[in-house]
Amino acid sequence: MSFADKGTPRRIGAVVLRHWYLIAGSWPRFLDLCYWPIVQMILWGFIQTFLMRQSDFFAQAGGILLGAVMLWDVLFRGQIGLAISFFEEVYSRNLGHLLATPLKIGEYMAALMVVSLMRTIVGLFPATLLAIWFFGFSLYSLGIALIAFFFSLIIFGWSIGLFVAGLVLRYGLGAESFAWAFIFALAPLCGIYYPIAILPSWVQALSALLPASYIFEGMRTVLIDHVVRTDDLLIASGLNLVWLAGGIAGFLLFHASARERGMLLQLGE
Amino acid sequence: MDAIVDSDGGMDRAADVQLDAEPAIQVDGLVKRYGDVLAVDGIGFAVARGSFTALLGGNGAGKTTTIAILLGLVRPTAGRIRILGQDFALHAKALLARMNFQSPYADLPRRLTVRQNLTIYARLYGVVKVTDRIAYLARELDLSALLDRPLGELSAGQRTRAGLAKAFVNRPELVLLDEPTASLDPDTADWVRGFLARYAREANASFFIASHNMLEVERLCDQVLMMKNGRIVDSGAPKELIAKYGRTTLEDVFLEVARHGAKGGAA
Numbered sequence: 001m002s003f004a005d006k007g008t009p010r011r012i013g014a015v016v017l018r019h020w021y022l023i024a025g026s027w028p029r030f031l032d033l034c035y036w037p038i039v040q041m042i043l044w045g046f047i048q049t050f051l052m053r054q055s056d057f058f059a060q061a062g063g064i065l066l067g068a069v070m071l072w073d074v075l076f077r078g079q080i081g082l083a084i085s086f087f088e089e090v091y092s093r094n095l096g097h098l099l100a101t102p103l104k105i106g107e108y109m110a111a112l113m114v115v116s117l118m119r120t121i122v123g124l125f126p127a128t129l130l131a132i133w134f135f136g137f138s139l140y141s142l143g144i145a146l147i148a149f150f151f152s153l154i155i156f157g158w159s160i161g162l163f164v165a166g167l168v169l170r171y172g173l174g175a176e177s178f179a180w181a182f183i184f185a186l187a188p189l190c191g192i193y194y195p196i197a198i199l200p201s202w203v204q205a206l207s208a209l210l211p212a213s214y215i216f217e218g219m220r221t222v223l224i225d226h227v228v229r230t231d232d233l234l235i236a237s238g239l240n241l242v243w244l245a246g247g248i249a250g251f252l253l254f255h256a257s258a259r260e261r262g263m264l265l266q267l268g269e
Numbered sequence: 270m271d272a273i274v275d276s277d278g279g280m281d282r283a284a285d286v287q288l289d290a291e292p293a294i295q296v297d298g299l300v301k302r303y304g305d306v307l308a309v310d311g312i313g314f315a316v317a318r319g320s321f322t323a324l325l326g327g328n329g330a331g332k333t334t335t336i337a338i339l340l341g342l343v344r345p346t347a348g349r350i351r352i353l354g355q356d357f358a359l360h361a362k363a364l365l366a367r368m369n370f371q372s373p374y375a376d377l378p379r380r381l382t383v384r385q386n387l388t389i390y391a392r393l394y395g396v397v398k399v400t401d402r403i404a405y406l407a408r409e410l411d412l413s414a415l416l417d418r419p420l421g422e423l424s425a426g427q428r429t430r431a432g433l434a435k436a437f438v439n440r441p442e443l444v445l446l447d448e449p450t451a452s453l454d455p456d457t458a459d460w461v462r463g464f465l466a467r468y469a470r471e472a473n474a475s476f477f478i479a480s481h482n483m484l485e486v487e488r489l490c491d492q493v494l495m496m497k498n499g500r501i502v503d504s505g506a507p508k509e510l511i512a513k514y515g516r517t518t519l520e521d522v523f524l525e526v527a528r529h530g531a532k533g534g535a536a
Binding site: 007010011013014015017018021022025026088092093094095096097098099100101102103104256259260261262264265266 | 301303308333334337340341342343344362363365366370372374375376377378379380381385388389390392393394395435
């Protein structure tokens with residue numbers, strides 16, 4: 001069985017279209033995508049403004065908290081966007097229909113990633129513009145490194161999202177809460193708002209396994225020292241390959257187990 | 270392949286079945302075990318091209334598991350399946366492009382309109398003229414006025430018709446239906462049966478139906494497979510089974526098999 005054929009883009013596009021219909025057809029859903037990143041950005045923007053008045057470090061490193069919160073949202077929205085898109089099929093009991101079409105499981109995973117990318121961009125873009133207007137900080141000042149940071153974080157988010165989706169596929173909607181639990185458990189280890197060096201040494205060892213740790217360190221280096229650490233980016237890319245392979249393998253294994261146990265047709269609320 | 274409508278509205282389609290072609294479905298030694306539970310116990314059957322075959326059995330008999338296996342949604346423990354002349358295990362996705370199904374266990378997204386749902390599935394199946402196909406199905410299934418309404422706003426019967434439209438969106442050669450008329454009023458159900466028979470005639474399609482509506486099975490089906498405890502305990506044309514059990518309706522035959530087992534020992 002081949003992984004892709006000439007119908008692959010069309011089938012991926014069909015799944016993406018299904019989610020676009022859902023978002024575009026409901027302004028509360030559209031608003032919800034943008035709302036939380038904006039609220040987070042405003043909250044951390046004011047914290048940063050306060051700290052800049054109190055500390056020379058923050059005064060000189062303008063934007064590190066705002067940059068951190070918006071890059072964290074790339075990771076968080078990337079992960080949750082993939083998981084929620086999968087949960088939508090489960091809530092609507094549509095998964096059996098989808099998986100009994102010519103859509104291949106690899107195409108379905110790819111479609112979930114595209115939907116996650118779409119949701120992340122739609123959700124985050126307004127916050128980045130408002131950050132310029134409200135606080136005079138442009139995430140785009142990270143330059144070309146922003147592209148590398150963005151994809152590194154979203155790929156890490158997809159890895160976790162695929163694993164969580166697999167868990168729900170295998171164990172049902174009871175495992176839904178892992179979508180939030182996993183990512184927030186990793187947050188303290190990633191050094192989003194502080195350098196990894198302040199963590200206990202054994203925690204630093206765990207942080208070293210997370211691509212996001214290198215990205216947040218890299219963001220601080222760009223904003224404070226105006227240097228792009230390519231070595232950190234390469235390590236993050238290598239780790240992402242491992243994490244993504246793990247996420248895909250987890251989803252495939254859970255899918256195989258769900259198929260073995262006859263859960264694919266009846267999975268739903 | 271012309272359907273002949275009986276004076277009572279029933280359809281005698283036995284003459285239309287293509288017995289010489291490789292079966293639409295050929296199943297041999299199919300087993301599905303969930304831990305200690307044997308859901309499907311070594312069944313074998315063939316569904317002739319252009320035929321309507323019904324799978325009858327009480328709750329838990331193994332009908333839904335059998336259909337899910339034929340759709341690739343459940344992995345069989347053992348057995349061999351050929352669909353439309355090809356090994357299903359080797360060509361599942363290519364074969365699924367030529368099949369379709371409707372089941373009460375799977376819904377379409379209710380927040381999307383009927384048109385949006387059909388568009389998505391048309392694209393998934395690679396339908397070329399999507400707009401034309403949707404317009405045709407809407408006419409055939411009386412959905413034209415409902416196309417731009419969210420599925421969640423429709424009645425159960427209207428949703429069933431939308432589900433049937435999805436089941437025919439790719440002009441399938443093989444259609445698997447689980448209780449296709451369960452939520453329809455008698456008039457609409459009869460009209461849907463007419464659509465199924467007409468489609469079978471026009472597309473030379475084969476149907477595999479799980480149903481509890483014995484009258485529907487009597488009127489539509491060429492062959493009946495009676496399932497109990499994961500096994501096929503009897504099979505034959507509806508009239509043959511009625512005669513064999515000395516009953517007047519297929520429902521009486523179903524009750525006889527369910528309560529006392531099949532004639533000839535298999536139970």
